[in-house]
Amino acid sequence: MSNRFEQQTWRESMKLRLDFNHMMTAFVGESGIDESQIAAIEGQIEAAEKAMVDKRANGGMDWRDLPYNQTEVVADINDYVESVKDDFDAFVVLGIGGSALGPIAVQQAINHPYYNELSKEQRGGYPKLYVADNVDPEKLVSLLEVLDLEKTLFNVITKSGSTSETMSQFMIIKKILEEKLGAEKAKNHIVCTTDAKNGNLRPIADQEGYKSFIIPAGVGGRFSELTPVGLLPAAMCGINIAELLAGAGYMDELCKTEDTFKNPAAMYAILHYLGMKKGKNISVIMPYADTLKFIGDWYAQLWAESLGKKFDNDGNVVHVGQTPVRALGATDQHSQVQLYAEGPKDKIIVFVGVDQYKTSLNIPKIYGDIPSLGFLGGETHNKLIQTEQMATEYALLKGGQANMTITLPEVNEFTLGQILYLFEVATGFAGELLNINAFDQPGVEEGKNATYAMFGRPGYEKKKAELDARPAKNKKYMI
Numbered sequence: 199m200s201n202r203f204e205q206q207t208w209r210e211s212m213k214l215r216l217d218f219n220h221m222m223t224a225f226v227g228e229s230g231i232d233e234s235q236i237a238a239i240e241g242q243i244e245a246a247e248k249a250m251v252d253k254r255a256n257g258g259m260d261w262r263d264l265p266y267n268q269t270e271v272v273a274d275i276n277d278y279v280e281s282v283k284d285d286f287d288a289f290v291v292l293g294i295g296g297s298a299l300g301p302i303a304v305q306q307a308i309n310h311p312y313y314n315e316l317s318k319e320q321r322g323g324y325p326k327l328y329v330a331d332n333v334d335p336e337k338l339v340s341l342l343e344v345l346d347l348e349k350t351l352f353n354v355i356t357k358s359g360s361t362s363e364t365m366s367q368f369m370i371i372k373k374i375l376e377e378k379l380g381a382e383k384a385k386n387h388i389v390c391t392t393d394a395k396n397g398n399l400r401p402i403a404d405q406e407g408y409k410s411f412i413i414p415a416g417v418g419g420r421f422s423e424l425t426p427v428g429l430l431p432a433a434m435c436g437i438n439i440a441e442l443l444a445g446a447g448y449m450d451e452l453c454k455t456e457d458t459f460k461n462p463a464a465m466y467a468i469l470h471y472l473g474m475k476k477g478k479n480i481s482v483i484m485p486y487a488d489t490l491k492f493i494g495d496w497y498a499q500l501w502a503e504s505l506g507k508k509f510d511n512d513g514n515v516v517h518v519g520q521t522p523v524r525a526l527g528a529t530d531q532h533s534q535v536q537l538y539a540e541g542p543k544d545k546i547i548v549f550v551g552v553d554q555y556k557t558s559l560n561i562p563k564i565y566g567d568i569p570s571l572g573f574l575g576g577e578t579h580n581k582l583i584q585t586e587q588m589a590t591e592y593a594l595l596k597g598g599q600a601n602m603t604i605t606l607p608e609v610n611e612f613t614l615g616q617i618l619y620l621f622e623v624a625t626g627f628a629g630e631l632l633n634i635n636a637f638d639q640p641g642v643e644e645g646k647n648a649t650y651a652m653f654g655r656p657g658y659e660k661k662k663a664e665l666d667a668r669p670a671k672n673k674k675y676m677i
């Protein structure tokens with residue numbers, strides 16, 4: 199772009215749109231939300247807005263500063279990528295949850311769907327990307343079978359440094375690398391992304407002399423995609439991370455809009471909050487683009503782990519949250535849409551559409567003599583998928599099922615940054631409306647602690663005793 203004015207004009211043309219007509223009673227009847235219901239919680243909305251501003255000012259939401267405070271981080275990452283990319287054919291992320299879902303989502307959205315199958319030249323000289331996010335032994339063994347360790351760089355990503363899945367993967371890989379390449383050479387095949395001071399990985403990285411990047415202290419796992427957690431894997435695959443952050447910053451401005459009806463994050467949160475009050479305990483995310491399929495996985499962790507809580511901020515037992523469901527259009531029209539159209543009105547379906555796909559595909563003009571096929575001839579897949587999205591929205595409207603649509607003008611770094619940031623702010627806002635802590639995950643910790651206890655980790659003796667005292671299973675209920 200030749201000048202700032204042109205850049206600004208282009209950015210305006212890339213603005214995400216949120217259409218919530220089909221959430222309203224005027225369209226979907228009683229299963230929808232009435233403007234009077236929004237007006238009735240105005241006090242709560244104002245309190246949530248204030249809490250968001252206060253927390254941001256007092257360091258309680260450091261992830262909101264990420265679009266602005268990472269100029270040096272971006273430069274450091276880009277320099278590092280340039281210095282190593284020629285040496286490696288594969289870049290493997292070892293991480294789980296927030297340390298894996300974002301890197302997968304961004305890579306799938308921006309790069310070629312068969313990126314790893316392209317030649318290195320076709321990949322712009324960048325390595326392939328793999329994400330080992332589970333401890334399924336078969337998967338890691340299989341991955342090792344396809345990697346050339348001499349040409350592989352492993353990125354260990356963990357905020358806490360104590361996540362068993364990630365750290366056990368690291369331990370396995372470290373030993374294999376050292377055996378195969380020797381201890382000194384192995385060091386150049388590991389790069390760490392972790393907290394600046396806390397956790398097990400920081401001292402290990404320092405002692406071993408691994409290159410490392412920092413996850414800012416006040417940014418939790420599921421809000422960390424726009425830190426080196428996501429930025430390094432993205433840059434390693436040739437993705438423009440500065441544009442990703444610019445998109446997030448652009449959305450940040452939109453999310454500061456005081457008029458609720460013009461603020462996409464506030465409106466997204468308000469409608470979901472009011473929906474939950476009406477028993478809509480399921481949040482379906484349904485992109486009509488394969489590029490955005492994995493945004494659904496990333497969103498699922500964000501929405502579920504942040505909002506699924508037993509206690510509110512006053513200590514009351516509330517058991518709130520919405521179960522995220524991932525769907526893909528048009529694929530899941532032939533799998534889940536029957537349920538969405540006619541099943542219980544316990545869902546909010548969020549369609550994510552795209553104006554301009556990266557390619558266009560013509561359907562040949564053949565079978566003109568068969569009317570039930572001939573109508574497709576001369577059209578495009580682009581028109582077909584967009585029409586199917588509109589038709590599904592209509593089917594849900596007719597069925598009185600609440601739905602809304604987010605539209606990306608294109609899928610690129612700038613629009614991707616916007617949608618990631620939109621969902622993050624909406625999650626924070628929904629947490630405030632629900633009066634819960636959207637930034638902890640005590641339920642997950644319980645399971646983690648039980649695993650440590652079963653493995654005999656020192657300090658977990660009491661938890662082990664508690665586990666041993668759990669009710670014995672009744673054989674009657676086992677077949």
Ligand SMILES: O=P(O)(O)OC[C@H]1O[C@](O)(CO)[C@@H](O)[C@@H]1O
Binds near residue numbers: 294639642
């Ligand atoms: O980055 P870490 O500390 O390894 O955590 C991984 C994931 O585990 C959780 O703490 C719990 O699932 C997530 O919030 C986080 O994304």
